[in-house]
Structures are given as structure tokens and as C-alpha cells.
Amino acid sequence: MAAELTVVLCTLNGRDRIGPTLDALERQTARDRMTVLVVDDGSSDGGGDHAAARGHTVVRHPENRGLSAARNTGVRAARTPLVAFLDDDCVPADDWAELLLGARGDGVIGVSGPVVPVVGGSGYLSRYVARNNRHLPLELELTVSQAPHYRLWLYLRRLWRRSCPAEGRRDIYCPTGGNMAFERAALDAVGGFDERFRFGSEEEDMVRRMRRDHPGRIVFLPEAAVTHAFAPTWRSLLRRSVAYGRGNALQFRKWPSVNPTLFPWPFGVALPLLAAPWWPPLLAVALLAPLALYPAGVRGALALRRPEPLADAYVQLLQEACENHGFVTGAHRFRRIRPEPKEAAR
Numbered sequence: 001m002a003a004e005l006t007v008v009l010c011t012l013n014g015r016d017r018i019g020p021t022l023d024a025l026e027r028q029t030a031r032d033r034m035t036v037l038v039v040d041d042g043s044s045d046g047g048g049d050h051a052a053a054r055g056h057t058v059v060r061h062p063e064n065r066g067l068s069a070a071r072n073t074g075v076r077a078a079r080t081p082l083v084a085f086l087d088d089d090c091v092p093a094d095d096w097a098e099l100l101l102g103a104r105g106d107g108v109i110g111v112s113g114p115v116v117p118v119v120g121g122s123g124y125l126s127r128y129v130a131r132n133n134r135h136l137p138l139e140l141e142l143t144v145s146q147a148p149h150y151r152l153w154l155y156l157r158r159l160w161r162r163s164c165p166a167e168g169r170r171d172i173y174c175p176t177g178g179n180m181a182f183e184r185a186a187l188d189a190v191g192g193f194d195e196r197f198r199f200g201s202e203e204e205d206m207v208r209r210m211r212r213d214h215p216g217r218i219v220f221l222p223e224a225a226v227t228h229a230f231a232p233t234w235r236s237l238l239r240r241s242v243a244y245g246r247g248n249a250l251q252f253r254k255w256p257s258v259n260p261t262l263f264p265w266p267f268g269v270a271l272p273l274l275a276a277p278w279w280p281p282l283l284a285v286a287l288l289a290p291l292a293l294y295p296a297g298v299r300g301a302l303a304l305r306r307p308e309p310l311a312d313a314y315v316q317l318l319q320e321a322c323e324n325h326g327f328v329t330g331a332h333r334f335r336r337i338r339p340e341p342k343e344a345a346r
Contacts, residue, residue, distance in 0.1 A: 008074030201247025245326025
């Protein structure tokens with residue numbers, strides 16, 4: 001039987017974590033309908049050699065070029081009508097490939113599923129990341145308007161809503177990069193990923209071009225899950241936040257319809273903190289404000305009957321401050337890029 005799906009597995013120094021991902025791919029119920037292509041993006045630990053020793057095709061970059069470039073290399077080497085993407089720390093369910101293949105047709109050009117964090121370690125940071133999964137799809141509500149007041153309302157609603165905003169199989173705007181598949185024809189039509197996006201926002205940029213040049217449905221399948229196993233550190237957490245902000249800045253410079261992505265609460269907390277030397281009561285306002293601005297921490301503390309989740313508000317504030325920093329520095333860095341043609345009105 002000819003392969004219908006190529007799984008592009010991107011790795012960078014992933015020798016110690018790629019094994020479970022390869023094991024899961026070799027257990028797929030649709031194994032006879034798929035092929036695995038490993039793209040080693042300039043590893044120095046021999047991670048690609050580990051995959052090659054198990055019989056998988058490996059394409060190597062002599063130096064690190066970024067996630068977008070690695071995915072593009074995989075797309076160019078693929079020979080199947082459907083191309084899926086995984087990272088080397090993402091482990092798919094055994095029927096993952098079968099579910100992706102089963103979603104084809106009816107105008108579907110992309111398929112995605114959940115990325116479920118499986119966090120190593122037993123400290124606070126591990127529990128924080130488990131409570132605050134950043135790897136969620138972008139919903140279709142984002143296509144309603146680019147107006148700043150509408151986006152601010154969505155942001156505030158996400159902070160204050162108690163339940164999951166959407167559940168079940170549904171059309172979405174943009175998948176998360178660790179678990180997604182696209183029709184090869186759609187990828188070719190838009191030229192793949194923009195390699196200026198090394199990490200962060202590369203999926204959304206590509207989906208913008210698809211919606212403009214090769215429109216179709218992108219479907220989210222809750223059952224097509226992958227687990228994302230990692231041990232967070234403060235350095236990695238905050239570096240990712242800066243990278244996300246930088247990716248948002250590149251989108252802002254590239255797309256005329258995109259407004260600046262700056263989170264308001266870091267500025268709102270900084271103002272009373274800076275003014276506190278002149279009026280000391282403002283220090284208490286600055287210290288207590290995050291608990292009201294990010295109420296999930298209070299809800300978590302009440303639900304668990306312990307105070308630890310109260311600290312989540314301050315970590316979220318720090319992450320948003322880092323994203324703002326990434327945006328500001330990125331907007332300066334990318335100030336001279338040529339914008340894309342305007343998107344069609346929705």
C-alpha cells in the first residue's frame with residue numbers, strides 16, 4: 001500500500017527525548033499508510049543518528065536554521081498528499097495518524113489535535129505549567145475582527161472565564177505546531193513556512209497565507225492527542241515568552257491587518273510600582289493587583305484548598321512582560337521587512 005501521510009519529525013539535540021516519539025510512531029495503527037522523515041536541524045548530540053539507526057530517513061542541516069526551515073525541508077522531501085508535523089518531545093496516541101487520515105475530504109486542508117503537557121519534576125514550576133497549558137489552538141473567533149477593542153475583549157474573557165471556551169470536534173483558525181497536518185497541495189500553494197520565523201507564530205503566519213491564497217477548513221480532533229513531555233526551567237519558560245513576543249512582532253511588521261500585540265497588565269502593575277516611592281500605599285496596590293487581574297490563581301487556590309496557585313498570577317504577569325519585551329525588540333528588529341499584500345476582507 002502506498003503511503004498517504006509523511007510525518008515530519010523535527011529534532012534539535014533531542015537524542016535523549018526522541019526515543020519515545022519514535023516508539024509511538026512505530027506503534028501507529030496506520031503504520032502501513034505512513035512514512036516517517038526526521039529532520040535534524042543542526043544537532044550536536046547525534047540525535048539524527050539515533051533515528052537513522054532505527055531505519056528512519058534522516059535529513060540533516062549542517063547548522064541550526066530554526067523550526068520553520070526544518071519543517072520546510074521535510075515538506076520538500078515528502079512524497080505523500082498529507083504531511084504532519086511533530087516535535088521530538090511530542091508523543092502521539094497510537095491511532096493518531098489514522099485519525100488525521102480519516103479527517104481528509106470535505107474541504108479540509110489542515111488537521112490538528114491537543115498537545116497535552118506531561119511535566120517532569122515535582123516543584124512549583126512543573127505544577128504551574130501543568131495548570132497553564134499554552135499549547136492550545138487558536139479558535140475561529142479570532143477571524144471576526146482585528147480591531148484592538150475586540151481582541152482586548154477576547155483576552156479579558158479568556159482570563160476571567162471559568163470553563164473551557166470550546167470543546168469537541170470543530171473548525172479552528174490555527175493549530176498548535178507540535179501537532180498538526182496539512183494537505184501537501186495547500187503547503188505548496190503558499191510556499192511553506194516563512195523561515196524568518198525561527199520559533200513562535202510560524203503556524204499562524206502560514207495559516208494567514210492559506211486563508212488568503214488557498215482557503216479551506218482546519219479541523220481540530222480532540223481524540224488525536226499528543227503528549228508533550230518536558231521538564232520546565234525558569235530560563236526556558238521566559239525565553240519562550242520572549243520568542244512568542246518576537247514572533248508576534250514579525251507578524252505585525254509583515255501583515256498590514258495585524259495590530260501590535262502588547263499585554264496591558266504588566267504596564268498597569270508597573271505604574272503604581274514606579275509611583276510607590278512618592279505614595280507608599282501604591283506598593284500594596286501593585287503587589288495585590290495581579291490576584292485580581294489573573295483570577296485563575298485565586299480560583300485554583302480555592303479549588304485545591306491550598307495557597308500555591310496564588311503565585312500563578314505573578315508568573316503569568318512575568319510571562320506577559322517578557323512577551324511585551326520580545327514584541328518591542330522584535331518590532332525594531334523587523335522594521336524594514338516588506339509587508340505582505342493585504343488579506344481579503346472577511
